Amino acid sequence: MKALVLGGTGRIGSAVAWDLARYGGVDEVGIVGRSRSSLQKALEWIGGERVVAHSIDISDSRESRRLMQKYDIGIIALPERKSSYKAVETAIGAGLDAVDILEEYHRRPDPYEKEGMAAPAGMSLDEYGESLHKKAIECGVTLLDGMGFAPGLSNVTLGEGIRRVGAKRAVARVGGIPSREAAARHPLQYMITWSFDHVLREYMVGVRVLEDGRVSEVEATSGRESFRFKECGIDEELECAITPGMPSFLYTHSHLESFSEKTIRWPGHWQAIDTLKECGLLDIAPISYAGQDISPRDFFLRLIEPRLKPLPGDEDVCVMWNSAQGSEEQADCFMWAEADSKNGITAMARVTGSAAAIAARFLAQGRIGEKGIVAPEEAFCGELYGELYGDLLQELKRRGINIVEVIKPVESKASLDA
Template identity: 55%
Template sequence: MDILVFGGSGKIGSAIAYDLAQQKEVGSIGIVGRHKTTLDKVQQWIGSDKVKVHVLDINDKEATTALMKQYKVGALGLPNRKTSYKVAHTAIEAGLNIVDTIEEFHRTPDTDEVEGLEVPQGLAIEDYGEWLHNTAVKNGVTFVSGMGFAPGLSNVTLGEGIRTIDEAEKAVARVGGIPSKEAAARHPLRYMITWAFEHVLREYVIKLKVIKGGKIVEVDAATELEPFRFNHFGKDEQLECAVTPGMPSFLFTRPQLKEFAEKTVRWPGHWQGVQTLKECGLLSIEPVEFAGHKITPREFLLSLITPRLIPNEGETDVCVMYNTLTGKKNGKPIKIEYFMWDEPKRADISSMMRVTGYPLAITAKMMLMGKITEKGIVAPEDAIKGELYREFVDELKKRDINILEVTT
């Protein structure tokens, strides 16, 4: 069989499976999850006889391996690092080519928050990524790590831009999922949940690495606020962005850059509100005493604010990208900009599902067709390049996801 989708009952996984089912080159798709009822609903929603349901506990390594060996490519739309690493580890040992969407470059795991990762005995977390890479190379496995929106589209566009100029100096990715302007006015922080909100809050408080002055340095997330105006695709909106840990592979694959950062786009006022929450201690995970009980501030905040951030009926999201690359070509300064403004095309598939799930589905299909052959853990910016980059952008355009490139 062709492509096996892990996390197939989730929003991103179902979008991946839906898109794959529309492709004539893909003959069969398996969707994996723990609950048959939910998987059956996804299967019915997709409405294709290509889709087969697999109820599976990924903690059962033997059963997971047996299922993997029935397929040619695995597509991972899993919700967190723990499940992503578990399935990726099993796939590498099983010899299954995979593409994953989690915000992590599996060759260089984040060592600050281990989050229950099961590292093989005798290995330190710092060595685990290289062990996975070497094992994948040994087993002839291709593992495209971090393919979605950001990481994913942001990596691929900037990566291709860097290849087209002589000297790349500064790359900044500005990406984010936001409510429509109308919906933003009805929610706190001018925000609406389109992604796991607990994960979003984590990204607001951790330390992350960027490149400054040609050196990798550590900075606080949600800082270095930058306002900008987006005025393409018939839009003219004032937005803001701040640094977040969205493209970790670039630190590994593009160390020649003098400046690099990934920033998350929000409506004006959002980041000021986040900073207030941080200063009040409400994003902390350190337990505090309250009324004779210990509570975790961030968990308490989540319980209060999550219901207020859930989309109301009819509310939609928008995904925005504004990436810039500056450097030199033929001895002269050059600037390349990449723009995207995506809105849902149907009520049951959000923009975030589209711009995260569809790039992964396109990549999985390319892997199925033998177009990505490099072995080991491969970053999106190294997997999609040259003619394959142009094919990738064309495939996105077929799905009405349009990337505008402007060179000055």
């Protein structure tokens, strides 16, 4: 099997390539990037004779298509929407099955803050997404969409919990946070582990949720909840708020009475974000200053990003608590995954990269048979996929990423009403 990683020089993409090269089943790992120096640095870090670098511009569809046709499976690890959609279109045209890790359901594009992504002339965004899905089916291509940590593992574990207890109400709580020690050394009690401009986008756009069995739109960072995480040998006070993290769930689980995805942070983070919002610092509409038009968010990013970069010794954590409540039983799923300090891999890159790499192997092995744009919960959840779901958790455990599943009688609706 030959696997191609688009965005293979970034934190997440290089972690995907590292996993593919380390855990077997792959004869060649291609990594794609524009910068030769970045590619060389990634090659040296990943190591191994099976890793090959390709210096191309992925916006060049013709060149990208020729390269994709030489591989059996693709992993798209690009940080923003415009390049992701371009890569998806090219992969479909090349007949390449692929896993995309972006927080996007390409079949139903998010209408907010498009990051340069646009539908073809004469098409709405939904029509564009549906056309990609239909074209993938026609070409016999599978795009496993949003398969990383969140979305990805969050979709799969929550979807399986819903199935097991016949749930009608569900909440996903997920987040990448600094370790407690690292949080104290940074503003906002936050540390960058992936694209921070995309994080701020999540804090500002409208978010679709399920309420009373219908799709509703709420404000990002609403639905605040404080909770105590007491699993996986951990005891910490945390907070979470609604963000647009699992968009496919609105369509694959439209039968639910209620559903929302919430991002976990350390206490105090959301209050700080409120202040930034109130001051207008997260707005994208330009303002005039000293004879120039300046986007407040762009200015704020330039100011804050250097202060949020990891300092020597800083590490991060990926934390998850998903709840699915049925009439008699509740299924909870917990994870607390730390960084791989030995190999220099952040927790976010480790969890996201591992999930994507494992799923890519399964897809290349023919274990995911659906064609078109397929959400993670469609590929791994259900009685027909019990073995695949179990194998996913086993492969994660092999990498030291442990997911704890608990099914218990329903005692109160409070945990899902917060």
